Amino acid sequence: MTTPADTPPASPISTDVLIIGAGPVGLFAAFEAGVIGLSSQIVDNIERVGGQCIELYPDKPIYDIPAIPVCTARELVDRLVEQIRPFAPPLHLGHRVETVERLDNGHWLARTDKGLAFEAAAILIAGGNGSFVPQRLLLEEAVPLEGRHVHYSVPKLDDFAGKKVIVAGGGDSALDWALALRKVAQHVTLVHRRSGFSAADSSVANMRRAVEAREMDFAVGTITSLSAPDGQLQSVELRQAEGSAHLEADHVLVLFGLVADLGPIAKWGIEVQGGRITVDTSNYESTCPGIFAAGDIAGYPNKQKLILSGFHEASLALRKAYNYAFPDKKRVHIHSSYDTKLAERVAASHA
Numbered sequence: 088m089t090t091p092a093d094t095p096p097a098s099p100i101s102t103d104v105l106i107i108g109a110g111p112v113g114l115f116a117a118f119e120a121g122v123i124g125l126s127s128q129i130v131d132n133i134e135r136v137g138g139q140c141i142e143l144y145p146d147k148p149i150y151d152i153p154a155i156p157v158c159t160a161r162e163l164v165d166r167l168v169e170q171i172r173p174f175a176p177p178l179h180l181g182h183r184v185e186t187v188e189r190l191d192n193g194h195w196l197a198r199t200d201k202g203l204a205f206e207a208a209a210i211l212i213a214g215g216n217g218s219f220v221p222q223r224l225l226l227e228e229a230v231p232l233e234g235r236h237v238h239y240s241v242p243k244l245d246d247f248a249g250k251k252v253i254v255a256g257g258g259d260s261a262l263d264w265a266l267a268l269r270k271v272a273q274h275v276t277l278v279h280r281r282s283g284f285s286a287a288d289s290s291v292a293n294m295r296r297a298v299e300a301r302e303m304d305f306a307v308g309t310i311t312s313l314s315a316p317d318g319q320l321q322s323v324e325l326r327q328a329e330g331s332a333h334l335e336a337d338h339v340l341v342l343f344g345l346v347a348d349l350g351p352i353a354k355w356g357i358e359v360q361g362g363r364i365t366v367d368t369s370n371y372e373s374t375c376p377g378i379f380a381a382g383d384i385a386g387y388p389n390k391q392k393l394i395l396s397g398f399h400e401a402s403l404a405l406r407k408a409y410n411y412a413f414p415d416k417k418r419v420h421i422h423s424s425y426d427t428k429l430a431e432r433v434a435a436s437h438a
């Protein structure tokens with residue numbers, strides 16, 4: 088699959104449809120767009136595709152995808168990625184779409200938080216429950232330290248070289264990063280509120296081995312305050328069963344998992360009710376002509392938050408979106424099984 092084309096361009100990237108969200112529904116939408124002759128670009132706030140399937144339940148089995156009796160959520164996403172390969176839709180990960188505005192030519196201009204811009208004849212919002220954002224440390228003093236001493240991701244391992252690092256969290260990310268950081272940092276302490284973990288057994292075993300070998304420490308407790316005189320982090324206060332402890336630290340890496348936040352979508356002038364975008368169920372168009380919603384974010388009576396419902400919604404939405412991209416052209420109705428160009432593309436993508 089294509090792409091990271093993520094150097095901000097001078098002018099907007101032009102596309103027939105901008106797909107916001109690379110969850111299962113956004114991915115399938117890119118396939119459907121390709122089948123009916125629409126170009127698409129996909130944007131997602133997080134650094135990987137798959138939405139809830141990958142962030143919340145990658146190894147759980149799914150039984151209600153037509154013609155797939157059982158597959159894990161991760162396998163479903165892998166199959167979708169393979170399915171869209173013939174159309175190679177450019178994928179812009181790590182970009183949150185912040186603003187959407189109507190242009191004089193009737194198209195839409197969308198801008199991301201990292202400076203990308205798209206001009207699209209139509210937009211399909213497949214944003215699930217909103218963009219996934221890291222769950223933050225709920226301490227006032229953490230806010231001004233964010234990016235310098237308090238982190239929610241690790242852009243470069245070397246930034247922590249020779250430093251005293253506290254990794255907070257008990258999931259796979261926390262354990263994996265603590266294990267990786269112990270190789271470059273001066274000292275790593277993993278802090279978790281209990282002694283059990285919600286991480287793979289192998290990661291837990293590796294971590295315990297590393298603690299036994301004194302390559303890192305593990306402390307049970309909750310971070311209750313940060314001491315940062317003159318804006319430089321010095322230590323972290325930990326509440327523990329037996330009282331408080333103070334740990335010296337240059338950096339705190341907080342990996343408490345992700346939470347969904349509808350965020351900017353609520354400000355785009357589209358009708359949103361109860362966190363869902365109101366749509367017309369004949370074509371899944373929102374109250375703004377040319378902006379569509381499919382998947383968990385689409386709201387209508389008797390909506391079922393199921394992957395297969397999202398596939399159907401995206402498919403109908405794109406057929407209407409075609410009219411915005413090609414107002415003077417009659418869309419040719421063709422079943423994918425009769426589409427010789429698609430057959431060639433699929434064969435080429437597997438060559």
Ligand SMILES: Cc1cc2nc3c(=O)[nH]c(=O)nc-3n(C[C@H](O)[C@H](O)[C@H](O)COP(=O)(O)OP(=O)(O)OC[C@H]3O[C@@H](n4cnc5c(N)ncnc54)[C@H](O)[C@@H]3O)c2cc1C
Pocket residue numbers: 107108109110111112113130131132133137138139140143144147148149150151182183184185213214215216217218219350351352381382383384392393394395397
């Ligand atoms: C534990 C669990 C088990 C489930 N089991 C099943 C099952 O067995 N069968 C079934 O059919 N369904 C199941 N579901 C529901 C299913 O996962 C959802 O219906 C599906 O993920 C919805 O897909 P989506 O693409 O609409 O949204 P999501 O998967 O939520 O993806 C939305 C994506 O949009 C991105 N996004 C949002 N806003 C922006 C923005 N402004 N800019 C950029 N990106 C943005 C988000 O970061 C996210 O990656 C389950 C859900 C859970 C939590």
